[in-house]
Amino acid sequence: MGNEATLVGAVKTEQGVELKGVLMQPVVDKCEGCDRIRSFEGENFCSSYPNPARKWFDGRCNFATHIKAESGKSAKVNPLKASKRAAKGR
Numbered sequence: 001m002g003n004e005a006t007l008v009g010a011v012k013t014e015q016g017v018e019l020k021g022v023l024m025q026p027v028v029d030k031c032e033g034c035d036r037i038r039s040f041e042g043e044n045f046c047s048s049y050p051n052p053a054r055k056w057f058d059g060r061c062n063f064a065t066h067i068k069a070e071s072g073k074s075a076k077v078n079p080l081k082a083s084k085r086a087a088k089g090r
């Protein structure tokens with residue numbers, strides 16, 4: 001592999017890919033485009049979290065580098081909810 005960022009220090013074990021004794025889960029779809037993705041043995045992993053899926057489970061990953069601009073804190077303003085609230089307040 002060329003200049004691609006690789007997961008430094010990762011090892012392949014029977015359980016899967018481990019980094020410093022922690023089993024790594026591959027990144028999820030939502031991670032695509034994030035600068036923290038590291039490739040290892042043809043799979044992509046996160047350099048910040050061993051389990052990206054869990055990172056996204058209850059919202060968005062707070063370390064994601066690719067979506068911060070559009071869906072940072074302002075993402076909490078859900079247009080649908082806002083309009084419902086407005087309707088209620090009538």
Ligand code: SF4
Pocket residue numbers: 027028030031034035036037045046047048049051052053055061062063064065
């Ligand atoms: S930092 Fe978050 S979005 Fe980026 S690869 Fe890791 S888990 Fe995915």
